[in-house]
Amino acid sequence: MIPPARPLPTLGAAAFAGGWALMMLEILGGRLMAPHFGYSVYQWGAVIGVVMAFMAAGYWAGGRIGDGPDAPRRLVQALLAGAAWAALSPWIGPPMLARIAAGSPPDEGSIIAATALLGVPSFALAMVSPLCAGILNAGQTGGTAASAGRVSALSTMGSIGGTFFAAFAAIPHMGVSAGYGAAAAVLALGLAVLAGGRLFAVAAALLAVAAGPAALKAGEGFALYRESAHNTLYVRDDGVEVRLHLNLLNATQTRIRRDGRPTGLYYDLFPVTPALAAGLAPGAAPRVLILGLAGGAAATGIAARWPGASITGVELDPAVVDVAYSHFGLGQAAGVRPVVADARGFTERDENHYDLVIIDLYSGASIPFYTATQEFFTAVLRRLAPGGAVVMNIAAPADRDALTGPLGATLAAAAADGLAGGGPLGVFVADAGRGNHFLIATAGTADVEAVRARLPMDSPLSRTLEPSVTAGQPVLTDDRSDIDLRTIAALFGGRRG
Incomplete structure (x- = not known):
């Protein structure tokens, strides 16, 4: 169970971490999809729509179990699931997205790809806020509305931080793969403050470290691979021709x-x-x-x-x-x-x-x-x-x-x-x-x-x-x-x- 001495800081930190990672994964997901689906309005519409749909399902599921005795365990599981998916995304995401792009038209493929890449973490991390609110309310720190309001505010503050960090720090300066690792690390910190979550925090931290080397795989076969604030840059040089690709590998700039x-x-x-x-x-x-x-x-x-x-x-x-x-x-x-x-x-x-x-x-x-x-x-x-x-x-x-x-x-x-x-x-x-x-x-x-x-x-x-x-x-x-x-x-x- 969550220690009753400081329930709001403990649960607030978990909610903050969940909100932070959720928004990071949404932005990173759009960037990971770009080499296969571009940056069209359909791609971003698919990303946002899919994330919101699975968030709605996650809120509903979290609310149903948030008042029960199993809520603390489910909270740990939700954070761990988000961390695991974040760490695995730069490894499994590109080949999965390539297969979807090869078999689907761009508009429909964007929806399928966003669902495959973002559905699980969006559902799991959306559960965090209602679970935290339910546990907080069980600790008798205030009414249900007060508990939900506090947790939602902290989760939203985390989402704001994750949005700015992904856009202004992770992608242009760390790269997409390291950005996924950073999202997993934030969730590891959220797990570390929870009773019963410390062992899983160590696992999440190890997963976070494992995400980084995916960048080396992404650059295999290219004379240059680089992330910037605007593009993923690829340069191919076969000794005869030099080609520049921005974001989409089957389009040459x-x-x-x-x-x-x-x-x-x-x-x-x-x-x-x-x-x-x-x-x-x-x-x-x-x-x-x-x-x-x-x-x-x-x-x-x-x-x-x-x-x-x-x-x-x-x-x-x-x-x-x-x-x-x-x-x-x-x-x-x-x-x-x-x-x-x-x-x-x-x-x-x-x-x-x-x-x-x-x-x-x-x-x-x-x-x-x-x-x-x-x-x-x-x-x-x-x-x-x-x-x-x-x-x-x-x-x-x-x-x-x-x-x-x-x-x-x-x-x-x-x-x-x-x-x-x-x-x-x-x-x-x-x-x-x-x-x-x-x-x-x-x-x-x-x-x-x-x-x-x-x-x-x-x-x-x-x-x-x-x-x-x-x-x-x-x-x-x-x-x-x-x-x-x-x-x-x-x-x-x-x-x-």
Whole structure:
């Protein structure tokens, strides 16, 4: 039984630990799922919804047994179950999630994966608060409502601490695997204050230590594996090609060949895109803004083809910029200025004008919704010099029109407020190869032949350039966007609005 001398501090510490670990596991779970399901609204909706569902079941179960004589033993079991699951997650989670991702569509798979990864600990740790409240009330320290209120407050304070610790300390500085170990260690401390829980606290502490080495397994086979506040970074180097993956292993953010030859992918096409700027005088050096620098393939390619070009590359994650220099040779490209900033915030604050704006913004396999809306494109068009051009990379191997149609319509709608002097703004689409497409907007002309003439005749962009079909397509806004659903349709096929 719980010692009656100091029931509230003892039970409060257990409730605090349970709340702390529960929120850590939720955030860590989302990060562990990202390499397989990305960072879409479906993934986070699945994580939050599944956790809340199992928490509700855990509260109910804890409340049913919290007033009984078996409550202290069940409390120890609940904390131990949470600690064991936390310690095992970085080991069993990745292969389990990979199997689920291989056998399920992304939206449904997210729910299945969140259930498999987070159901057990969410249920067990949600039981902690009602169990503590029941035991506290049995100690006659106050009424039922008072007991429940005190325990809930302490549990919520733990949840707040776990949320901030996971987001601002564990993931960016310790890594996901060590973060799981930290969650198990907190539960070990919660067990240590309970009578009958000290032996189990030792077991939980050993489990916490065992979670850390999982990070070594996660980095096997990669030239670099790193956690940052924004991404899980993977670099593969097979001696021929170097590839950068952010969060999602089957999506490549940058690929270069060590011998400098073309990769056969869309990265090879960026060097010709400054020619799309009608306002660029012959022989002049273009001013280029790249939103989504990643490993710098677009920047280095343009710098090599256009001597004297002034290239500003915006990248959200400073760790990605570090990798661009250490593994992708960005430092060898003249005229490239990396800027660590959010792409949308940068375009809204920047006062410079550019002949070409390249948009290649993918978080895993998804375009962040706020960088594909009328408000964002308005800010982008305001950065265009007269006769300038916008080139946006779109991955759509299964259904091109799922994204190019609405994004083209959204770009066209932004011209009224964003383009200096109004239109015309030509909106085109070109096949960039292997499931990628370039959405191209040109200020000053909407004539497809005039735009095609600016490109080298042997360029795939010149051969495949055609007007984008925007009539009847939805305009995506900050208030209303279904780009996550459309991205799934573009990548895998299926229904779309």
